[in-house]
Amino acid sequence: MVGDPGTFETIKEDRPLRGVVVGAGYIGGQWAPELLAHPGTELVGWVDVVVERARAAAAELGLDDLPVSDSLTALLDGEEPDFIVNCTVPQAHHDVTVTALRRGVSVLSEKPMAVTLDEARSMVKAADEAGRLFAVNQNRRFMQTLVAFRRTVADLGPLGVLTSEFFMPYRGPEFLGTLEHPLLQDMAIHLFDAARAVSGADPVSVYCESFRPSWTWYPGACSATAIFEMTGGLRYTFAGSWSAPGQATSWTGSWRAAGPRGTARWDGKGDPTAEAAEGHVVRPHPPEADAFPGRRRFQGLAEGLEEFVTGLRTGQAPQGECHDNIRSLAMVTAALESARTGARVPITL
Ligand SMILES: NC(=O)c1ccc[n+]([C@@H]2O[C@H](COP(=O)([O-])OP(=O)(O)OC[C@H]3O[C@@H](n4cnc5c(N)ncnc54)[C@H](O)[C@@H]3O)[C@@H](O)[C@H]2O)c1
Known part of the structure; x- marks a missing residue:
């Protein structure tokens, strides 16, 4: 079943795990150094449909002899990796991931899992049929201050209200301008997944409006507001815009949770704060120290790789394991459906 926890085969051989990066764009260039830095993995190849990009990216890391290819299947057959890191554009996530899984290769993917829920369901099914680990790395889950906020929220008792605001005056890459709902289709997954991580609740239904304020520079609906019913009766509300006229929030939004x-409140960046209801005592949890200090790196990739490797070695599912992560994508696809139809949409997997 799509929503049930998955089981996958572990790797017992006493050797580093062999990884291939697929996609040599911005984020592929951040993942490759992680495979080189992790003591339990090695980078054995790099794929990009534009092979020159893979070659240039490898050369930049001093890896002139690294096997590169424009053919995923050729590199999988030639190098026999244990896993790939899927760093392609969202439209390619489904085909790349399913191709690897069907060859018995585990997959750690960039967000979002897929573009549509149907694609995501078929990817989860492919992981089940292959008995391989498929996980999506939601890098913000590993922010020390988000973890501190999550722990603080856990002390509030059963949550009733969770809110997040995300406001950025952002002129992003060209593709954002081509999307019908750029905020929901590109950014919202980070906030929606964080809402699940912080509350421990899953989505039940959503009502969402997505729209264009008069001053926006986007052709699409760059602003949205959504009310989610979550398990346990929690209401999670989201409001956001890519065209904020001042007073930007952080890249992880601005949060309030009430139980x-x-x-508890969190500005999406610094330490959380908390105030007790009358007759109670609550204190904000402090953030823990960086587990990977002293190295310039993209936030949350080293931690995600560590959880993935632990999963492949022990069978313990990482946070973004596909049967769980599909619920975050379902929040996005249901919000889009609600925005397009004007109806409250039940969230089913
Ligand atoms: N977690 C984060 O904060 C974060 C940040 C940036 C990007 N991302 C995600 O990472 C993914 C990639 O983003 P990006 O900014 O690196 O994009 P990009 O456009 O810079 O790079 C994508 C690369 O994938 C290649 N590609 C496309 N289809 C392919 C296929 N079928 N097989 C092999 N290669 C293929 C392209 O040629 C390109 O080089 C997206 O899903 C994006 O949402 C996440």
Whole structure:
């Protein structure tokens, strides 16, 4: 079943795990150094449909002899990796991931899992049929201050209200301008997944409006507001815009959570704060120290790789394991459906 926890084969041989990066664009260039830095992995190849990009990216890391290819299947057959890191554009996520899984190769993917829920369902099915680990790395889950906020929220008792605001005056890459709903289709997954991580609740239904304020520079609906019903009766509300006229939030938004024992707030960057309800005591949890200090790196990739490698070695599912992560994508696809139809949409997997 799509929503049930998955089981996957572990790797017992005493050797580094062999990884191939697929996609040599911006984020592929951030993942490759992680495979080189992790003591339990090695980088054995790089694929890009534009092979010159893979060659140039490898050369930049001093890896002139690294096998590169424009053919995923050729590199999988030639190098026999244990896993790939899918760093392609969202439209290619489905085909790249399913191709690897069907060859018995595990997959760690960039967000979002896929563009549509149907694609995502078929990817989860492919992982089940192959008995391989398929996980999506939601890098913000590993922010030390998000973890501190999550722990603080856990002390508030059963949550009733969770809100997040995301406001950025952002003129992003060209593709954002081509999307019908650029905020929902590109950014919202980070906030929606964080809402699940912080609350421990799953989505039940959503009502969403997506729209263009008069001053926006986007052709598409760059602003949205959504009300999610979550399990346990929690309401999670989201409001955001790519065209904020001042007073930007952080890249992880601005948050408030309320439960019977009090309220916690987080500006999406710094330490969380908390205030107890009358008769209760709550204190904000402090963030823990960086587990990978002293190295310039893209946030949350080293931690995600560590969880993935632990998964392949022990069978313990990483946070973004596909049967769980599909719920975050379902929040996006249901919000889009609600925005397009004007109806409250139940969220089913
Ligand atoms: N977690 C984050 O904060 C974060 C940040 C940036 C990007 N991302 C995600 O990473 C993914 C890639 O983003 P990007 O900014 O690196 O994009 P990009 O356009 O810079 O790079 C994508 C690369 O994939 C290649 N490609 C496309 N289809 C392919 C296929 N079928 N097989 C092999 N290669 C293929 C392209 O040629 C390109 O070089 C997206 O899903 C994006 O949402 C996540």
